Amino acid sequence: MKRYSFFSLLREGLRGHTGWPRVWRNPEPKQAYDAVIIGGGGHGLATAYYLAKEHGMRDIAVLEKGWIGGGNAGRNTTVIRSNYLFDESAAIYDHALTLWEGLGRELNFNIMMSHRGVLNIAHDEHEARELIRRVEANRLNGVDAEWLNAEQVKAFCPIIDISRSARYPIVGATLQRRGGINRHDAVVWGYARAADALGVDIIQQCEVTGVSMKAGAVTGVETTRGTIHAPKVASVVAGHSSVVASMAGLRLPIESHPLQALVSEPIKPVLPCVVMSNAVHVYCSQSDKGELVIGAGIDHHLGYTQRGSINIIEEQMAAMVELFPMFSRLRMMRQWGGIVDVCPDASPVISKTPVRGFYVNAGWGTGGWKATPGSGHVFAHTIAHDQPHPIAAPFTLERFASGALVAEHGAAAVAH
Ligand code: FAD
Ligand code: PYC
Numbered sequence: 001m002k003r004y005s006f007f008s009l010l011r012e013g014l015r016g017h018t019g020w021p022r023v024w025r026n027p028e029p030k031q032a033y034d035a036v037i038i039g040g041g042g043h044g045l046a047t048a049y050y051l052a053k054e055h056g057m058r059d060i061a062v063l064e065k066g067w068i069g070g071g072n073a074g075r076n077t078t079v080i081r082s083n084y085l086f087d088e089s090a091a092i093y094d095h096a097l098t099l100w101e102g103l104g105r106e107l108n109f110n111i112m113m114s115h116r117g118v119l120n121i122a123h124d125e126h127e128a129r130e131l132i133r134r135v136e137a138n139r140l141n142g143v144d145a146e147w148l149n150a151e152q153v154k155a156f157c158p159i160i161d162i163s164r165s166a167r168y169p170i171v172g173a174t175l176q177r178r179g180g181i182n183r184h185d186a187v188v189w190g191y192a193r194a195a196d197a198l199g200v201d202i203i204q205q206c207e208v209t210g211v212s213m214k215a216g217a218v219t220g221v222e223t224t225r226g227t228i229h230a231p232k233v234a235s236v237v238a239g240h241s242s243v244v245a246s247m248a249g250l251r252l253p254i255e256s257h258p259l260q261a262l263v264s265e266p267i268k269p270v271l272p273c274v275v276m277s278n279a280v281h282v283y284c285s286q287s288d289k290g291e292l293v294i295g296a297g298i299d300h301h302l303g304y305t306q307r308g309s310i311n312i313i314e315e316q317m318a319a320m321v322e323l324f325p326m327f328s329r330l331r332m333m334r335q336w337g338g339i340v341d342v343c344p345d346a347s348p349v350i351s352k353t354p355v356r357g358f359y360v361n362a363g364w365g366t367g368g369w370k371a372t373p374g375s376g377h378v379f380a381h382t383i384a385h386d387q388p389h390p391i392a393a394p395f396t397l398e399r400f401a402s403g404a405l406v407a408e409h410g411a412a413a414v415a416h
Contacts, residue, residue: 046376096374239339
């Protein structure tokens with residue numbers, strides 16, 4: 001990778017940043033590819049990268065209607081953990097966490113991965129029993145998990161209020177030390193640069209408006225930049241999965257909801273880990289810039305509006321101050337929303353579909369960021385071999401017919 005001196009940085013600043021080389025190409029769409037990935041978020045770019053790197057497919061386009069990373073990849077709060085209850089989920093989320101552990105090195109890009117630990121708080125005996133059960137299940141699956149009592153929680157996160165007089169007293173918490181946060185745009189840019197270097201065309205400002213089919217098989221897509229032919233088309237469009245699936249005549253078991261987050265003004269480092277509370281309905285971490293990154297549950301209505309609302313600010317702040325009274329004087333700086341696709345069992349869909357050559361990766365709900373590398377890795381296998389990767393096999397669409405659901409509402413955290 002090219003390195004820049006202080007003087008070259010200064011020169012670019014003074015001449016209006018006109019001389020930087022492109023980090024990935026900006027190609028015109030070709031008329032045909034071996035595979036088209038719809039959606040330039042983290043999952044779509046990771047899928048393209050692993051298709052090219054591990055399956056030797058180089059004639060691939062990623063089509064993004066806006067700019068890469070402008071969807072949920074750029075709107076999420078980057079909490080990463082793999083402490084899900086069921087074996088199937090532990091397998092995919094821990095596969096992702098293992099890939100996160102080496103991803104900065106693999107992409108040669110600083111993704112600012114910080115394994116600072118994730119606490120999931122229990123406020124009563126019932127919650128404690130549920131969470132201890134999860135710790136035991138995690139350990140059986142080889143996922144690192146600990147149970148901390150209230151004093152141990154305080155030792156790990158000194159600013160948290162564990163007084164018995166609190167409205168929601170803290171009984172204990174699970175801790176996953178390998179969990180943490182990273183930098184969302186760095187992940188997107190790292191995957192984009194690596195995929196581009198392997199020959200993948202990343203095409204922004206190119207919205208897919210139709211899926212073309214013949215005799216039950218996909219033949220390509222219609223886009224705002226023309227028709228593109230491809231024998232394999234994969235939809236990885238997070239909040240818009242039902243919209244794109246309907247272009248192929250498919251109805252997915254998915255509902256789309258707004259999910260909001262907000263950040264405070266930057267302050268000195270005070271919060272050393274991620275803290276999540278289902279009962280109080282808030283979670284929080286502190287970014288390297290010093291801002292507190294705070295999230296809420298989903299908006300209860302269905303919708304596609306990517307914006308904040310007053311009730312969420314009020315509810316989140318009330319909940320935050322329950323856990324961290326010292327934050328009562330903080331000012332909030334920004335609030336935003338993204339659209340998340342939620343399946344009835346709070347688990348994703350990584351699947352072939354009844355349309356031959358058309359694949360769907362969707363339904364990650366409020367928790368797909370943490371899965372990004374694992375999702376891309378196993379989805380690439382599914383597309384390349386036309387067979388689910390063993391880790392993805394429990395997450396095909398067939399489960400909604402067979403009833404073999406993977407009900408992860410408890411582990412899906414605050415947001416469901
Ligand atoms: P996206 O980045 O949304 O990518 C999909 C892309 O498809 C978009 O760029 C979109 O523009 C594009 N697209 C859509 N339709 C078309 C079309 N017709 N043609 C071309 N392109 C199209 N998960 C966690 O694990 N931890 C968290 O802390 C966390 N916090 C969150 C907080 C918020 C506020 C939100 C909204 C989500 C959060 N999530 C979190 C969930 C996580 O962000 C998503 O599950 C995940 O990012 C989805 O990945 P993606 O790459 O598919 O999504
Ligand atoms: O799944 O851990 C999670 C999460 C945190 C915030 C939103 N989702």
